[in-house]
Amino acid sequence: MKKRLFAAAAFGLAATLTVSNAAMADGYPNRPVTFIVPYGAGGPVDVLARTLSEGMRAALGQPIIIENVVGANGTIGVGRAVRAEPDGYTVSIGNWPSHITNGAIYNLSYDIQKDLVPVARLSQNPYVAVVRKDFPANNFAELIAWMKANPDKATEGTAGLGSGQHISGVYVQKITGTKFQFVPYKAGSSDIIRDIVAGHIDFTFDQAITSLQHIKGGNVRAFAVTSDKRLDAAPEIPTVDEAGAPGTYILTWYGLWLPKGAPQEAIDKLGEAARAALADPTVRAKLLSLGQQIPPPEQQTAAALAAFTKTEIDKWHAIIREAGIKAE
Template sequence: MTRVWLAAACAAVLAPFVAPIDNAQAQGFPSRPVTMVVPLGPGGSTDVIARVVAEGMRATLGQPVIVENTTGAGGTVGVGRVARAAPDGYTFGIGHSGTNVVNGAIYPLQYDLIADFEPIGLISTQPFFIVARKTMPAKNLAELVTWIKENPGKVTEGTSGVGTPSHISGVLLQNTLGVKWTMVPYRGAGQSMQDLIAGNTDIQLDTPATSMPHIQSGLIKVYAVTNKERLKVAPDVPTTDEAGLPGFYYTFWHALWAPKGTPKEAVDKLNAALKAALADPTTRKKLEDLAQVIFPPDQQTPAALGAYQKAEVDKWWPIVKAAGIKPE
C-alpha cells in the first residue's frame, strides 16, 4: 500500500513536467510571442505588408508578432526557415506567388512548397508600376519602349531576386517587347530601389508600396501601372492599355503559411487573427493605401489558399520552365 501511495504521489508531482510541451492546445496557444518570417529584405512590399498584418494580428492573438527578415536566393532561404521550424504555431511565414509558387520551378529546393506547409490564409493582391531612374530621357511609356529597343544589351533592370514577381514580370516584358536586357538580382525591393534611385540601374517593375514615396519625391519616374484600371492611390498613373502597351498586365499576391504538422488549433487561431486584421478598418486602410486589393473573407481560409496555390503552380510552372529561368 505504501508503494502504491508513493507512486501516486510521485505521479502527481511529476505530471506538470511530463505534459507534451509541443502541444499548442495544451499550452493555450499562443502563450508567448510568435514570429512571422519575411523571406525578403526590409523596405520592399512583402516586408511592409508583413508589418501591417503583424500589427493587425496582435490584438486577436494577445501576443506580439515579431517580424524576422531572413533573406537570400530569391526568398528560398526564408521559406526554408519556415519549413524547418518547429510545427507549433510560433513560427510562420509570409510569402507570395514568387517565393511560394514560382521558385519551385527554378530552384532545387530542399522542401516541397505544398506538401511541407500548412496554409493559413490569403492576404491581398497588387499590380506593378513600370518605373525608371529620374535621369531617364523618355517622357512616356512609348518613348521608354523606344529607348529600350534602341539600347539593346545596355539596359539594366533591378529585381528582388531570381524567380520573384519583379523578375518574372520583367521576363514577360522582355518577351512582349522582343528585347533582352540585363536583370540585376537583389535581396529585396528595398535594395533594388536604392540602386534605381542612385541611377545604377535603368528600369524596374516595382510595387506601389515601394515606389510611391520615391515617385512623389521626384527620385524616380513612373510610366504605367500593370493593371486594367488605374489605382485609387495613384489616379494620375495611366494603365498599360492607356500608355501604349495594351494587354500587358501583371499582379501578384501574398499569403501566410505555417510548417507542416502545425496543430489545427494553432492554424485556426492564426487564420482567425489574420481575418480579424483584414476586417479591421485601420489595417484595411493601411493596406489599401499600399494599393493592395484584399481578398474577400471566403477566400481568406486555409482551404482556399491551398487550392489557390495549387492552381498557381499548375499555371506558372510550365511558363517559367519554358522560359528557361535558372538560378544565378
C-alpha cells in the same frame, strides 16, 4: 517521514503538471509568434508583415516577431520556415515569387504544397514600372522606344532569377521586342529602389506596396501598372494597356503558411487573426494606401489559399518553363 516527503513531492509534481496542463488548456498561442520574411527589411513582404502583425497581435493576444531571412530569391527564408518545429509558432509569410514561381526555377529541397500548410490568403497588388528621374524617356512608350534603339543598354533591377521583377521584365521583352540587362539584388525591392533613386540602375517593376512612397515623394517616376485597372492609391499611373504594352498583367499576392504537421488550432487561430486584421479599418486603410487590393473574406481562408496556390502553380510553372527560366 519519508512517506510524508514522498507524498509532498508527489503532490508538488501533480500540482506542476496541473499548472502545465492548465497552461496548455489556455490554448494557442501562449508565447510570441515569429513571421519568417524571406526578403530584406523594407521590402514588400516585410512591409506587409509588419502592417498585418499590428492587427493580428490584438486578436492573438501575443506579440509577432518579424525575422528577415534573405537570399536566393526567398528560397532560404522559406526553407527555414519549412524546417522549423511544427508547433504553430513559426509562420512562413511570402508571396507569388517566393511560394509559386521559385518552384519552377530552383531545385528546391521542399515542396510548397507538401511541406507547408496554408493558413490565409492576404492582399495583392500589381507591379509598377519605376524609372529613375533622369532617364531619357517621359512615359512607357518612350521607354520602349529608347530600349529598342539601344538594345542591352538599359538596366532593370530584380530580386534574382525568376523574381517578380525578372518575370515582368521577360514578359515586357517578349511583348515589346526590347532587350535590356537584369541586375540581381539579394535583399530585393528595398535595395533596388535605393539604387534607382541614386541613379545606379535605370528601372524596375516594383510592387506598389514599396514603390508608391518613392513615387509620391518624387524620388522616382512611375510609367505604368501591370494591370488592366489603375490603382486607387495612385490613379494617375496608366495601365500597361494604356501605356503601350497591352496584356502584360503581373499580380503579386501574399499568404501565410505553417510547417507541415502544425496543430489545427494554430492554423485556425492564425487564419482568424489574419482575417480580423484585414477587416480592421486602420489596417485596411494602410494597405489600400500602399496600393493593395484586399480579396473578400471567403477568398482569405486556408482552403481558398490551397486552391489558389494550386491554380497559380499550374499556370506559372508552365509559363516559366516555356520561357526557359531556370537556375543553373
